[in-house]
Amino acid sequence: MTAIRRGTLVPWIFVAGMGIVVLVNAGMVTAALSTYSGLAHPDAFGRGIAYNKVLDALETQERLGWQVGIDLGAAGALGQRVITVTLTDREGRSLTGGKVAARFVRPVEKVGVVEVDLAEGMIGRYAGEVVLPARGQWDVRVLVERAGERVEARQRVFAK
Numbered sequence: 001m002t003a004i005r006r007g008t009l010v011p012w013i014f015v016a017g018m019g020i021v022v023l024v025n026a027g028m029v030t031a032a033l034s035t036y037s038g039l040a041h042p043d044a045f046g047r048g049i050a051y052n053k054v055l056d057a058l059e060t061q062e063r064l065g066w067q068v069g070i071d072l073g074a075a076g077a078l079g080q081r082v083i084t085v086t087l088t089d090r091e092g093r094s095l096t097g098g099k100v101a102a103r104f105v106r107p108v109e110k111v112g113v114v115e116v117d118l119a120e121g122m123i124g125r126y127a128g129e130v131v132l133p134a135r136g137q138w139d140v141r142v143l144v145e146r147a148g149e150r151v152e153a154r155q156r157v158f159a160k
Contacts, residue, residue, distance in 0.1 A: 067089070069085065
């Protein structure tokens with residue numbers, strides 16, 4: 001029986017080590033390519049290009065001074081909830097005659113978008129009924145149009 005010389009085993013140890021590194025890297029590349037793409041929006045580039053519109057909308061909202069209050073009521077027997085939006089001016093006076101719509105989006109999963117148009121009830125208060133398909137966190141985007149002006153408000157709500 002011949003003994004293996006130590007000098008001939010060392011190169012094979014390096015080859016085996018590099019093979020392990022290549023296998024681990026291949027597994028990590030496969031996992032990275034098959035999971036989350038990293039895109040938060042399908043047209044992220046287009047949204048970035050149109051960012052000046054966002055800045056213009058913020059400037060309009062600041063100039064108008066409208067305050068938008070959002071309240072989501074508790075669920076009823078059939079899962080319906082009442083969303084109430086209060087619209088006031090800079091001095092706190094109620095604003096009437098607006099067209100108000102709310103859009104609910106789930107921030108952590110793709111359940112779908114729920115949209116509801118709100119009707120003016122009491123002066124400066126707009127309400128509508130909505131049925132959300134899941135409990136938990138929702139991002140509410142309220143769009144107010146009044147006298148040719150447009151304001152948007154966002155708030156995260158928790159539906160119990």
